[in-house]
Amino acid sequence: MRDVLAAFILLNAVVLIVTYLTYVERKFAARMQSRIGPYRVGRPHGWLQPIADAIKLVIKEDIIPALADRPVYNLAPIVFLIPSLLIFATIPFAPGLGLADLNIGLLFFLAVSSLEIVGLFMGGWGSNNKYALLSAMRGVNQIISYEVPFVLTALIPVLLAGSLQLSAIVEAQRGLWFVAYPVLGQLAFIAFVIATIASENRVPFDILEAESELVAGFRVEYSGMKFALIQLAEYTHMFGVSCLGALLFLGGWLGPGSAHPVVGAAWFLLKALFIFLLVTWVRWSFVRIRVDQILGLSWKVLLPATLILLMATGFWVALRSGHVA
Amino acid sequence: MSDYVPVLIYAAFILAFAVTSLGVAALLRPSRSYDAKLLNYECGSEPIGAAWVQFPVGFYLVALVFLLFDVLAVFLFPWALTLRDLGLAAFWAMALFLFILSLGWLYAYREGMLDWK
Numbered sequence: 001m002r003d004v005l006a007a008f009i010l011l012n013a014v015v016l017i018v019t020y021l022t023y024v025e026r027k028f029a030a031r032m033q034s035r036i037g038p039y040r041v042g043r044p045h046g047w048l049q050p051i052a053d054a055i056k057l058v059i060k061e062d063i064i065p066a067l068a069d070r071p072v073y074n075l076a077p078i079v080f081l082i083p084s085l086l087i088f089a090t091i092p093f094a095p096g097l098g099l100a101d102l103n104i105g106l107l108f109f110l111a112v113s114s115l116e117i118v119g120l121f122m123g124g125w126g127s128n129n130k131y132a133l134l135s136a137m138r139g140v141n142q143i144i145s146y147e148v149p150f151v152l153t154a155l156i157p158v159l160l161a162g163s164l165q166l167s168a169i170v171e172a173q174r175g176l177w178f179v180a181y182p183v184l185g186q187l188a189f190i191a192f193v194i195a196t197i198a199s200e201n202r203v204p205f206d207i208l209e210a211e212s213e214l215v216a217g218f219r220v221e222y223s224g225m226k227f228a229l230i231q232l233a234e235y236t237h238m239f240g241v242s243c244l245g246a247l248l249f250l251g252g253w254l255g256p257g258s259a260h261p262v263v264g265a266a267w268f269l270l271k272a273l274f275i276f277l278l279v280t281w282v283r284w285s286f287v288r289i290r291v292d293q294i295l296g297l298s299w300k301v302l303l304p305a306t307l308i309l310l311m312a313t314g315f316w317v318a319l320r321s322g323h324v325a
Numbered sequence: 326m327s328d329y330v331p332v333l334i335y336a337a338f339i340l341a342f343a344v345t346s347l348g349v350a351a352l353l354r355p356s357r358s359y360d361a362k363l364l365n366y367e368c369g370s371e372p373i374g375a376a377w378v379q380f381p382v383g384f385y386l387v388a389l390v391f392l393l394f395d396v397l398a399v400f401l402f403p404w405a406l407t408l409r410d411l412g413l414a415a416f417w418a419m420a421l422f423l424f425i426l427s428l429g430w431l432y433a434y435r436e437g438m439l440d441w442k
């Protein structure tokens with residue numbers, strides 16, 4: 001019974017937070033462009049805008065193209081949504097405040113979060129639209145290319161902490177956050193952020209969304225609630241990866257007064273928000289780069305760089321372990 | 326295994342959430358479709374042919390390289406977990422393995438397999 005309640009609360013909390021992240025991003029982007037952003041719906045500062053958007057999308061007509069592969073087309077938003085929400089199952093928000101602190105937490109996160117590609121491709125393929133299919137192919141191509149550097153950078157905190165359990169990784173940072181480790185930590189964090197941006201398909205790696213050439217990518221044929229679910233899934237995934245970054249590099253819930261679960265959770269959400277805004281900042285500052293540059297960056301630069309970084313960390317950890325070969 | 330029970334419950338809730346929200350929308354939304362509305366979007370003109378066509382082989386090459394390095398990641402997980410206990414011997418073993426693998430990477434690089442064409 002306790003589990004059912006916890007799962008229900010977690011789902012609602014995540015959906016609520018993510019709904020308001022869209023508002024945060026719109027306000028942040030507006031400020032960067034010297035605009036005000038959403039302002040009319042709700043006082044002050046249009047705080048009811050996400051709710052208004054949700055109501056609008058619920059009552060919009062659902063158009064299924066006549067040529068679409070109907071089962072695949074209809075299932076895609078659900079398949080896309082499930083992994084992006086499921087990654088929150090293992091995330092500890094504060095000591096003991098999380099749904100399931102699995103001992104393979106990080107592995108679970110990485111495995112489930114990469115399942116998102118399936119929904120993305122189903123949407124692109126099922127639409128039977130040339131833009132959508134092109135976008136889906138580019139998306140799979142890019143996401144799997146950045147999957148490897150992403151996993152390799154996520155392994156660096158594992159090496160330092162000696163555990164895959166996310167709460168244990170946070171506890172290992174009690175002395176010093178992993179991002180503060182000389183040279184290694186900063187380089188690993190930068191590589192992590194780059195891989196995050198690429199696997200979230202954000203600018204400068206947004207060739208699959210590319211509104212000026214592919215209109216909106218794989219979701220071009222979706223409307224109404226299905227579109228809403230796809231957008232929700234995308235933002236949820238982004239928030240999930242930001243949370244992972246906060247856990248792996250920024251010390252999770254650690255901070256002054258973090259013994260109290262509420263203060264700890266506040267620190268954690270603040271750090272996750274920091275990574276989210278970092279990605280948003282990059283999004284509104286850079287231009288889109290070409291596909292050959294995107295793939296070249298992954299396979300020729302990021303992959304060897306993260307491998308070398310991983311081995312350097314491994315050498316340091318092995319030296320400190322005290323066993324001499 | 327009891328650790329995974331909450332995860333399963335949570336997954337069921339997510340599925341229920343997705344299905345109910347789609348169901349609620351189905352009750353509330355209008356449905357006035359006609360043929361032109363159901364056409365695929367192609368900049369306003371009538372779509373030419375289906376979208377399901379053959380794709381350049383470059384995509385499959387990327388998938389192959391990905392598979393190679395993802396298997397490497399599978400090896401790295403247990404290594405990263407136990408390195409503290411095993412010490413330098415485990416480090417050199419993995420370094421040798423990665424050296425051989427990087428020769429393959431270098432070959433792929435020289436052959437231009439990592440260039441997008």
